[in-house]
Amino acid sequence: MRPRSPRWFLPLLAVWIAAPILMLGLRAVARGWPFPGIVPVGGVDAGAWLGFADVRLLSALVMSMGLALITGAASCGLGFGIAGAMVDTSRRSRTLAMALALFSVVAPPIALAVGLQVAMVALRLNGTVTGVWLAHLVPATGYLTLFAAGVFGAFDFSLHDEARTLGATRWQVFTRVTLPLLGPRLAEGVLLGGLVSWGQVALTALVGGGVVRTLPVELLAFVRAGDDQLGAAAALVLTLPPGLALGLLHAATRRSGAAL
Amino acid sequence: MRRALPAMLLITPVAIGAAYSAAAAVGLAGPGARGFTLRPTLAVLSAPATWRSVAWTVAVGSVATAIAVALACCAARWLLRRASWQRLAVLPMAVPHVAAALAALLLVSQSGLLSRLVYAAGLTQEPAGFPALVYDAAGVGLVFAFVWKEFPYLVLTAIAVLATGTNELEEVARTLGATPRQAFWRVTWPSLWRGMAPAVLATFAYLVGQYEMPALLAPSDPLALSLLTYERSVDPVLARRAEAHVLGLLALVLTAAVVLAHARWSYGGEEGRS
Amino acid sequence: MGRCEPARLRVPCGVHIRQPRPGVAVLVLALCGSVACGAPSDDGTPTTAAAVAAAPWADVVARARGTTVIWRMWRGDPAINRYVDGWVAPRMRSLYGVEVRAVEGQSAELVNALVTEREAGGARAGTTSLMWINGETFAQMRSERLLSGPWADRLPNAATIDRQSPIISRDFEQPTDGFESPWGMVQFALIYDPARTPAPPHSIPALAAWIRAHPGRFTHDQQFTGMTFLKTLMYGLTGGVERFQGGFTDHRYRTGREHLFAWLASVRPSFWRQGTTYPPDVAAMHRLFANREIDFTMSNNQNEVVTKVRQGILPAGSRAVLLDEGTIANAHYVGIPFNAPNPAGAMVLANFLLSPEAQVEKQRGDVWGDGTVLDPALLPAPWPARFAAAVADAAALPHDELARKARPEVHPDYHARLLDDWRHSIRQNAP
Known part of the structure; x- marks a missing residue:
């Protein structure tokens, strides 16, 4: 049964979610748009968008996407690995592990960023893509561990027990039973981990030493400079790939019958 | 306990950061370090500005988290079986924080689109006639942006919890004669909260540490903790930059207390249940 | 000095776990593997800017050819970015064979980053070769010994700098001592x-x-x-x-x-x-x-x-x-950090930034509008006229009023x- 929602709910939700994104969309094509104009003056201006034909911005976009993909994949593997290792342990260990994961997620940025910078400099990985990737991996894995713990919490382990009594090894159970059942959730996890990497600014700037250029760092610079049109355009370029990924993933999980 | 070790790896960078921050806080590392001193620590802890900043940041973060959780819980029940609407609801996750703050500025500032509509309707004569919702001491615009950005993460979590059967339990309770209110507060809410607690805490702590959004929307007084910390970390007096590390450690202690309280509570809670 | 030894912090990369799960093994491998492949190929500490500057200029230029300069600066203004990426970088490539990569890095934050690099990695951990700095940042970097030098007075184009101007020769009343090279001048x-x-x-x-x-x-x-x-x-x-x-x-x-x-x-x-x-x-x-x-x-x-x-x-x-x-x-400058991997390339770039071509282009109202640090009177024709005509805009303030009120x-x-x-x-x- 679908719970009945009040009639106002869905339209209001649509407006609430869409208004800021539409606002950015309008601002991205308006050169100047001073108060009190309700529609942009001077018409549509593609200037800011042509800026994305620039090789440097494009390469920053490609770098962001690459980092998000490998961070998403790696953090998903690690997160599910850590949470999976916790499944049949004592409550004490589980609580401890979850507290540690939560802590890595909520640690204040300055402590985390400085710690990662010190670590990466000591490892001679500052200013390298590997260093930035490892840095992004830390908060992403924390999130994924929490996410995976939630997934396992709602997981039906009776199948495992059955497989085990039928003589399957742990590894066989993992590859033959757990993985197929987790499929859609793993895809969500990759996306979630990728999103954590996609939004990083401070870690990229500090560990990347300016050498590793990603689009969010460029976006922050535009907004700091007060160039709202370029900022809005960059914001939309940054919104599009994860937005599409969210949509595609959703469509895929829906087809496979599992709601996100 | 051995199996908890992998999770230890997660906090290694935090531990290194905390160690470095501690050394920098007492003048043993970082720019302007001139040997052991407690001055930065005492300066931070004795400054009323520190505690005003902590109180304001915690208050804004709590209000935003509470609103977002309440909205997410309501919306999750109504979105449970509407996959395409869910797809719309999670869209803000894809929008970078800086962009969400910029959108808030363009929408709700005194010269934002809302103010322009009010002006066009003849209700105000100038931008200042519209209520100040950004750079305001109440942090209304900041809360608005926080809620918008964090809502999807919380709604997804709430849907995941409800999808595990909580919703069916509520229906069972209803058929057994519980009022809708009783069914929600006695059946759905406890399990919803149990499932969502880590996500809620993560959201709260994340908002307390968020930098980009307060940088665009918050008032200059009281100063958000992240802005105060940043201001100290680039202070023209190098010796005072140690205060940024003290503030960072203070935030670390605060979040650690929240995490520990939650761990203790959920550990006890789990024991109570079994 | 009374200063503590730089703290050497290391990440434990071989955490001992029996029956490692795949996830852990991947992380440990990733950490250890990257230590191995991230080791610097050049084992010696980089040559300092002062040592490079002591060589004849032709040697510096030869040494810079084929290198890359990472230049940290404020990247918030698209007009400045266009000048640096679209005008300076291509000319550095064609004239000197130097690849210029301008990247974000505000100077107040650079002080912290450089100190951390020194504490955790010694003199070899640097990535930046040139930095946009001035005033308080210059003072901080001098007091923390984060700048390499002196080198700035050895640049051939330094001869045409406006030495009469008190605003250029002294940065917030501090002598620059050749530890930074002037780049531009602005007025509130x-x-x-x-x-x-x-x-x-x-x-x-x-x-x-x-x-x-x-x-x-x-x-x-x-x-x-x-x-x-x-x-x-x-x-x-x-x-x-x-x-x-x-x-x-x-x-x-x-x-x-x-x-x-x-x-x-x-x-x-x-x-x-x-x-x-x-x-x-x-x-x-x-x-x-x-x-x-x-x-x-x-x-x-x-x-x-x-x-x-x-x-x-x-x-x-x-x-x-x-x-x-x-x-x-006030004037702004470029400096070379103590751990710059490429001081020669940085100096060739700093010298090019002082060339009349680069200075007049930068001063154009439709480019950046950043005032020159050169004395046009020291330059041959037609440069003085070109500098005078650089900011041709109705909104530009007259030069004599600016000078009188500076x-x-x-x-x-x-x-x-x-x-x-x-x-x-x-x-x-x-x-």
């Missing part, structure tokens, strides 16, 4: 829209009268530009910048602060939002100004009114105004103290 100006403000104030008393007559229409930001405005007022209200020159003294500072804070107290109730809150930065000021929330914005660069109108950020027709009491002018920066401690006192006594104490 207020920006207004003649359509809204046909008769802008030209002096500090007139400004106060204007603010009181137009409540809620004036403010300043909390950062460097706002503080430059307050310092300009402090000089003007205390009898001129001469009263503050010759190093920092507490007494002179207190006198200046008293005058400034009394002035602020008299106008603050008429500030935007009654002076209870201040815009975070100058970008927010421009936004408020363009949207008619306030009637003045300001800039540390007198030509920003030209460039920002062209970018559509400020309203068309905006103009700049200087106060008769004088406004602060006031130098004073000791950086004045800036630091004023910032601290303003934060405590004014920003935190809403009326």
Whole structure:
């Protein structure tokens, strides 16, 4: 049964979610748009968008996407690995592990960023893509561990027990039973981990030493400079790939019958 | 306990950061370090500005988290079986924080689109006639942006919890004669909260540490903790930059207390249940 | 020295776990593997800029060929980015075979990053070879020994620098000692829209009268530009910048602060939002100004009114105004960090930035509008005429007025103290 929602709910939700994104969309094509104009003056201006034909911005976009993909994949593997290792342990260990994961997620940025910078400099990985990737991996894995713990919490382990009594090894159970059942959730996890990497600014700037250029760092610079049109355009370029990924993933999980 | 070790790896960078921050806080590392001193620590802890900043940041973060959780819980029940609407609801996750703050500025500032509509309707004569919702001491615009950005993460979590059967339990309770209110507060809410607690805490702590959004929307007084910390970390007096590390450690202690309280509570809670 | 040994912190990369799960193994492998492949190929510490500068210039140029220079700078202005990426970089590539990569890095943050690099990695961990710095950052980097040098006076193009200008030869009253090379010069100006403000104030008393007559229409930001405005007022209200020159003294500072804070107290109730809150930065000021929330914005660069109108950020027709009491002018520079991997490339770039071609291009109103640090009189024809014609825009202020009203920066401690006192006594104490 679908719970009945009040009639106002869905339209209001649509407006609430869409208004800021539409606002950015309008601002991205308006050169100047001073108060009190309700529609942009001077018409549509593609200037800011042509800026994305620039090789440097494009390469920053490609770098962001690459980092998000490998961070998403790696953090998903690690997160599910850590949470999976916790499944049949004592409550004490589980609580401890979850507290540690939560802590890595909520640690204040300055402590985390400085710690990662010190670590990466000591490892001679500052200013390298590997260093930035490892840095992004830390908060992403924390999130994924929490996410995976939630997934396992709602997981039906009776199948495992059955497989085990039928003589399957742990590894066989993992590859033959757990993985197929987790499929859609793993895809969500990759996306979630990728999103954590996609939004990083401070870690990229500090560990990347300016050498590793990603689009969010460029976006922050535009907004700091007060160039709202370029900022809005960059914001939309940054919104599009994860937005599409969210949509595609959703469509895929829906087809496979599992709601996100 | 051995199996908890992998999770230890997660906090290694935090531990290194905390160690470095501690050394920098007492003048043993970082720019302007001139040997052991407690001055930065005492300066931070004795400054009323520190505690005003902590109180304001915690208050804004709590209000935003509470609103977002309440909205997410309501919306999750109504979105449970509407996959395409869910797809719309999670869209803000894809929008970078800086962009969400910029959108808030363009929408709700005194010269934002809302103010322009009010002006066009003849209700105000100038931008200042519209209520100040950004750079305001109440942090209304900041809360608005926080809620918008964090809502999807919380709604997804709430849907995941409800999808595990909580919703069916509520229906069972209803058929057994519980009022809708009783069914929600006695059946759905406890399990919803149990499932969502880590996500809620993560959201709260994340908002307390968020930098980009307060940088665009918050008032200059009281100063958000992240802005105060940043201001100290680039202070023209190098010796005072140690205060940024003290503030960072203070935030670390605060979040650690929240995490520990939650761990203790959920550990006890789990024991109570079994 | 009384300083502690740089802390050497290492990440444990071989955590001992029996029966490692796949996830852990991957992380451990990733950490250890990257240590191996991340090791620097060149084992020696980099040659310092001073050592490179001692060689004949032709050797420096030869040494720079085929290298890459990572140049950290403020990347917030698309016009500056276009000049650096689209004009400087291609010429460095074709003329010297040097690849220029300009990347984000604000100088106040660079101090922290460099100190961390030294503490955790010694002199070999650097990635940056050139940095855009000035004033307080230069002082901090000197006191923390983060700059390599001296090298700047060895650049061939340094011969045509305007040595007569007190604003260029001394950075916030500190001798540059060849540890930074001048790059550009700017002067503080207020920006207004003649359509809204046909008769802008030209002096500090007139400004106060204007603010009181137009409540809620004036403010300043909390950062460097706002503080430059307050310092300009402090000089003007205390009898001129001469009263503050010759190093920092507490007494002179207190006198200046008293005058400034009394002035602020008299106008603050008429500030935007009654002076209870201040815009975070100058970008927010421009936004408020363009949207008619306030009637003045300001800039540390007198030509920003030209460039920002062209970018559509400020309203068309905006103009700049200087106060008769004088406004602060300062120079900005480029420096080479102690751990620069490529000092030779950095010096070739710094020298190119001082060439008349690069300086005149930078000064053009449709490029950046950044003032030159060269003395055009020392250059052969047709350069003097080209410099004179560089900023051809109706909004540009005449050169003689700029020169007449330019006031130098004073000791950086004045800036630091004023910032601290303003934060405590004014920003935190809403009326």
